Amino acid sequence: xxxxxxxxxxxxxxxxxxxxxxxxxxxxxxxxxxxxxxxxxxxxxxxxxxxxxxxxxxxxxxxxxxxxxxxxxxxxxxxxxxxxxxxxxxxxxxxxxxxxxxxxxxxxxxxxxxxxxxxxxxxxxxxxxxxxxxxxxxxxxxxxxxxxxxxxxxxxxxxxxxxxxxxxxxxxxxxxxxxxxxxxxxxxxxxxxxxxxxxxxxxxxxxxxxxxxxxxxxxxxxxxxxxxxxxxxxxxxxxxxxxxxxxxxxxxxxxxxxxxxxxxxxxxxxxxxxxxxxxxxxxxxxxxxxxxxxxxxxxxxxxxxxxxxxxxxxxxxxxxxxxxxxxxxxxxxxxxxxxxxxxxxxxxxxxxx
Numbered sequence: 125x126x127x128x129x130x131x132x133x134x135x136x137x138x139x140x141x142x143x144x145x146x147x148x149x150x151x152x153x154x155x156x157x158x159x160x161x162x163x164x165x166x167x168x169x170x171x172x173x174x175x176x177x178x179x180x181x182x183x184x185x186x187x188x189x190x191x192x193x194x195x196x197x198x199x200x201x202x203x204x205x206x207x208x209x210x211x212x213x214x215x216x217x218x219x220x221x222x223x224x225x226x227x228x229x230x231x232x233x234x235x236x237x238x239x240x241x242x243x244x245x246x247x248x249x250x251x252x253x254x255x256x257x258x259x260x261x262x263x264x265x266x267x268x269x270x271x272x273x274x275x276x277x278x279x280x281x282x283x284x285x286x287x288x289x290x291x292x293x294x295x296x297x298x299x300x301x302x303x304x305x306x307x308x309x310x311x312x313x314x315x316x317x318x319x320x321x322x323x324x325x326x327x328x329x330x331x332x333x334x335x336x337x338x339x340x341x342x343x344x345x346x347x348x349x350x351x352x353x354x355x356x357x358x359x360x361x362x363x364x365x366x367x368x369x370x371x372x373x374x375x376x377x378x379x380x381x382x383x384x385x386x387x388x389x390x391x392x393x394x395x396x397x398x399x400x401x402x403x404x405x406x407x408x409x410x411x412x413x414x415x416x417x418x419x420x421x422x423x424x425x426x427x428x429x430x431x432x433x434x435x436x437x438x439x440x441x442x443x444x445x446x447x448x449x450x451x452x453x454x455x456x457x458x459x460x461x462x463x464x465x466x467x468x469x470x471x472x473x474x475x476x477x
Contacts, residue, residue, distance in 0.1 A: 197268040197355060208362035209265050212354035214243045214313045216361060216383035219404030221257040223376040238401050242315055249309035254376040259302040260326060262286045263345050272349040277334055277342040288369035303330050303345065324348045361387040370426045378419035382428055385441060393438040
């Protein structure tokens with residue numbers, strides 16, 4: 125009787141066991157080779173997966189950049205006009221643009237900037253003051269009808285007139301120095317919810333000898349397009365430009381308070397010490413206590429505040445109501461609320477409300 129043939133798998137296993145016994149080193153090497161081969165396949169698959177992720181991330185970044193490049197402020201914020209100008213809240217709820225008024229500006233290296241608790245700001249560059257904020261706001265206003273990827277051409281005269289400085293050679297020099305400062309900056313801004321973040325300079329590039337289409341000499345400025353991410357409906361304040369100009373360039377504490385309170389619909393009381401910290405005053409706290417009273421009186425004089433009081437070191441202010449009537453004869457007229465946001469919760473979080 126013929127012997128039964130073992131199943132093929134049994135033969136394979138028997139043969140494999142026999143080979144391993146005859147040449148264990150060769151068998152071990154073969155196993156190692158198979159393991160290495162499987163590992164290589166895994167690495168290739170992992171590399172491919174990472175490449176796909178990188179490609180997807182790159183595509184997302186490029187899409188975000190394209191959206192930022194094409195963004196037009198006037199479209200995004202239609203009630204922005206010559207009288208009511210957009211400014212990001214982190215700029216005016218912090219000491220990024222201080223109330224100091226000195227030519228000796230310190231250079232700061234990744235300095236944490238005092239701000240309300242909703243914002244984290246780090247700044248590198250020469251110290252910025254309220255005159256720099258005026259220049260930056262005037263320049264960004266030139267852009268409001270253009271896409272952020274464009275450059276804007278203008279005259280030094282138009283810039284100085286818009287800011288309200290006197291027409292003098294010193295004003296031209298001052299404006300140029302401010303633009304140069306704003307260019308050589310590194311700023312990181314983020315919110316607690318991470319929905320808004322910016323990292324970059326405040327001005328991308330500038331030139332003093334550009335020419336327009338007719339060959340006329342012009343100044344030129346270009347912004348980082350992603351600056352537009354700071355101008356969202358819930359993170360932007362429309363600042364009354366003529367009111368800021370009425371305050372005067374030397375009244376820097378009043379300028380800062382005007383901007384700060386403009387970003388709150390109903391400002392809650394803050395201590396003098398907290399305001400002192402937020403505006404980064406270069407004076408002593410005792411001097412600031414005197415200066416803030418003068419500044420608040422100035423805001424009453426120009427009809428921005430109806431009243432103010434300081435009780436137990438807490439500053440209470442009442443803003444003057446603005447009656448923004450819509451003309452029945454003008455279908456394009458828009459009521460412009462001076463403040464887009466109520467950030468009382470943010471103030472209370474700081475423990476200063």
